[in-house]
Amino acid sequence: MTEQLGGTARLPLRAEEIERAVTLGRRVTASVRGVAEVRPEILEDLLVALVAEGHVLVEDLPGVGKTTLARALARAVGLEFARIQCTADLLPSDVVGTNVYNRREDRFEFRPGPIFANVVIVDEVNRASPKTQSGLLECMQERRVTVDVHTHELARPFVVLATQNPIEFEGTYPLPEAQVDRFMMRLSLGYPDPASEAAMLRAHEVGDRVDVGDSSGGAGDVLAAQDLARRVHTSDALRAYVVALLQRTRDDERVELGASPRAGLLLLRAAKARALLHGRDHALPDDVQALADVVLAHRLVLVPEVLDASGTDVVRDVLARTPAL
Template sequence: MSDATGRLDAAEVRAAAALVRRIADAVHLAVEVRREVLDDLLVCVLAEGHVLLEDLPGVGKTTLARTVARATGLGFARVQCTADLLPADVVGTNVFNQREDRFEFRPGPIFANVVLVDEVNRASPKTQSGLLECMQERRVTVDVVSHELARPFVVLATQNPVEFEGTYPLPEAQVDRFMARLTLGYPSAAGEAEMLRAHERGDRVGDVEPVADPTGLVQAIDAATRVHASDALRAYVVALLQRTRDDARVELGASPRAGLMLLRAAKARALLDGRDHALPDDVQALAGVVLAHRIVLAPEALDATGDQVVADALAQTPAV
């Protein structure tokens, strides 16, 4: 239990950290993924943030999302994006019930806890916009009636960064709603050989047993919100954001929403590390995956990248 000030006690911190570690260990049984990437993904889950998995086909993006859902005991749904996908296919629609002579709402796959939006950039802008309310406000409005989404609720969206035929680039407003952008990369030679051995008889995801449940995960999420962040740490986050906005190579820097997400992620990382307080180290470790995809570069900044802008901001901004 927390004390009267709302701060976490040691037992809560240990319980939440142990829960997330059990999830990570269970995921590793079925997916070959670098530990730091998995930790960043679980930080986002703990901070109730959505994740954009941007990588080449076949590196395990979909398998990772399915495995996380199984290990956490959460409901899972997959949306395969195509050009003809409609918003109603994702969020649901009202259907006329002839027996009862009334319309009733039929929820779409977005009402699961973990929603994999596969190849999100293949959906039309109209369908992509249907995700905005879901991701920001965690509810769906259909025919002026709002429907609350499940909790926890995490969108894991994938896109291929090298194939653009038949795709629609994500607008900045959509990208800004993802807490982090992660890249899985290719596994090591030893890891890939082990993956071949483990998966040669079939998909290992079905062998993963849940090591958590929605109630326990919500408790850990609530605990992450109560991790202490000092005024100095908040000022440090703001200084980083301002540095990205002042960079001459940048047309659009990190938004206030980016700062809020960075602070939430830092608090979740602190809890994952067994601490009841966030440090500048947490902010620095997550700044790249949280901020870089939000940076819109100026047209003349031909050789720059969002990652470089964030790295320079970190190097030039002293931690208090």
């Protein structure tokens, strides 16, 4: 029996389809944790973002393993990886590519930039100029590039992990709120605990372990999981619950700019991906609650007078005050 959603028929998920997605998640988790020290909840959020077709903003100190984690994720699922180091003189063409004249064939040909990889880490995105930031975020939103009136589709699957240093602001261009809103999640890796850090030193003292990590599946497996996530069922009550959470953030007296409708769309999409990776064909309020902080907190702009609270505090209070329907 098919379900009607938005005027189109949606096939229900079969048990074997769900099991394939769960197995992919387990294999990727085991592969990444074999070469990178990362908390389980952070790795799960990254997997959710990948399956939900979302991008991730990582705010953390230098040297905590952001690039290593992105490389390990790309290798674990057999995807192409690229890294962009942002500087003030980075041009949009350095990111998306440019047309180059081929003298032998007497014509211009397109040379794609690093944005055409599957997993792209953009280091210190706030050091790029606003023009370059805008070009990058347009690629994230549209998933295509237009150069000299010719449109080029980006790779699929496609996920951007952009990093920011939260304590260094000299010579940076902070992302406007409208551009921050395009990231599905904001994560912070933090320092590992002493035992994990010692294990990391032992594992990496003989070289880079990412290059010898296991690869599980490929782009086709990830695309299949993304298609399954879109078919996960959500009830009217769950959608009403998400809307209630968004409204609470807008009504909170500590908040100047609350969560946008796009935030609700991304939160629901992430909840569906989490439900799939947990072996369910339907999303629950538990999925929404588990992801609310990483999806909503970075979108909230607090009033200047509020000095003793953060977006995370507001989201936690909103979750406590809003009953699941």
